Amino acid sequence: MYGYYNPPFSVEKEGISISVENNGQHWMYRRTLGTDKVEKIILGDGKRLIINPVEPLNTPKEITPNLLIEFENTLLLAGSAKRRIFLTFPIEIGVFISDKGEKNIQLLDVMSLARQKFTLYGEVSNGVLCKHWKSKVYSISPSPNPLEEGILELTLRNTSSDWASISKAVFSAYGMKLYYGGDGDAFMRARMDILNRNTAETGFELQHISGELKSSPLKDFKTRKEAFGVYSLQKLGFVPLKFYMEWGF
C-alpha cells in the first residue's frame, strides 16, 4: 500500500480503501476504514499522493508526542553491557499530498489498524502522557503485519556498573525516523542508554539503515525509503529529539 500515487487511483488492503477520483470539477479523496469514512475535495491539478507509515501518535487524536513501549518480559542487562533487541511498534498510515518533486507536502489523512491506548509515565502531578504499546522482545527481527505493526531495532547500552531491569522504553515522536521497504515493512532504529538505576535516555538513529539485518525483510537497502513524518513537517522551535526517562524503566 505504501508508495507514490498519481490521481486518479484506487487502492484497497486489509479493509482500508483509499481512492482519488476526478468528478469533473475537482478531485475527490475518499478513505474508508470500517465505519470510519473520510472525504476531502482537492482543488489543484498535477498533484501526487504519498502513502507511508508515520509516527504512531496521531490517532485517535494527537494528545501527546510520546510513545511508551512496554515489554512483555522484563529484561535484565548487565552493567556496562550493550545488546540489540527487536520490538514492535503500532503503525499509523499517513496520506500526504504534494506537488511533483515532493514539494509543498501537506498531510491529508491518518489512519490506523492498531489498538489505541494511552498511559501515564511518571507521577500524577508531573508525569508525561504517552501512547501505550505492548511488545514482545525479539532477538531477531520479527515479521509482523506491516499495516499494523512496525519493527523497532533497539540498542540497549548500560552505562552504569549495576544490573538494569528494563520493562519499558519511552520515545519522543520529534526524533522518530521511519523507513519502509518495497513489501511494506516499516522500520525504526533507536537506542536506549541506561544512565543509572532509575534514569535512561532514548533517541533515534538519524542515519540510514546499514543493511545488517540479515533476517529482516528490509535487508535490501536500496528498496528502503525514508517516510515523511507528521512531526517532521511541523515547524518546530527548540524541541528535544531525545526522551529523558526520569521515572524509571
Next chain:
Amino acid sequence: MILDINLLDIVLYNTSKAPVTLGDLLKFVLILFLSIFLTKILTIYLRRSLKDKVSKDVGETLLKILYYGILIIVSISILPLIGLNPSALLVAGGVTGIILGFASQNIVGNLVSGFFLMVERPIKIGDQVEISGISGYVTDIRIISTLIRTYDGLLVRLPNQQVFTTNITNIVGHPVRRFEYTIRIRYSDDADAAIFLIKDLIDKEPFALLNPAPSVFVNDLGDSSVNLTVRIWAPVNEWFGIKTRILWNIKKTLEEYGIEIPLPQRIIRIQSDVKKIPEELIPGKEIESVLNYEERVLA
C-alpha cells in the same frame, strides 16, 4: 515691525538645568508615541514568529515583559527632555512612592499581583480554572487584570489582586485526572459479571489510562441495590467526553446482558394469620369498665 516668534521655542517652565520649551514637550510626546507604535509592531511581529515555536502562555508573558520593559526604558531616558532628572526622581521616589501608594493602593496591588502571577504562574493562558466561584478558560493575564471566558461564553474580568489572594483551582494543572461513577445493580444480578463487563468497556476506550490503573469494585450493599464504584483516570483535556461516553456504554452493555439498574425498593409483608389481640386494642369494641367509669366513680 515683524515679530519673529517660533512657537516651538516658547518656554513653558524653567528647571534648574535649562528651560523646557514647547518643542521639548512635543519631542517628548512624539518619541513616547513613536516608541509605543514601534514596540507594538515589534510585539505583533514577534507574536507571529513565535506562534509555532513556543506555547501561547510563555510567548505572551515574554512579549508583555518586552513591551513594558522597552516602554519603561524609553520613558526614563527621555525624561530629561521635560526637565526631569531620573536620578532625582529616585531620591524623590521614596516620598512619591508613599504618596502614590496610598493614592493608588488598588491599582498598585493589582499590578504587583499581576507581576507575581506571571512569575509564579499558578495559571496560564488557556487553562481551565475556577477562581472565586467563576469557572472557565483563562484567555489573558494582563498586568492589572485576568480575563476568563466562562463555559457559557461570558467574559469575566477579575482584578489580579483578587486572583492572587483567593483559592485557585486549576482543572488542567496536572496531566491526568480521575472521575468516578456509582453503578447500582440488583441483588439478583451477578456482580462479578458486571465488573467484568465494565472493565472490558474501559479497556476498549483509548483515553481511559492504563496507568494509573482503573478500578471497579463492590463498594456498598445498599437498601435496594449492590453499589459498584468505577474509578477511571483520563487525560485532563479528554476526561469529560470519556466520562459521558463510558457511562452510557455501561448502561447499554449491562442492560444487554440482563443486568439492570434497580429502582428504589421497599418490601412490605402483609400477614394473613390473625393473632390474638388484646381486647382494649380491638376497634369498635365497647369496654364496660371504660364506658361506666364516671358512673362508678361518682356513685
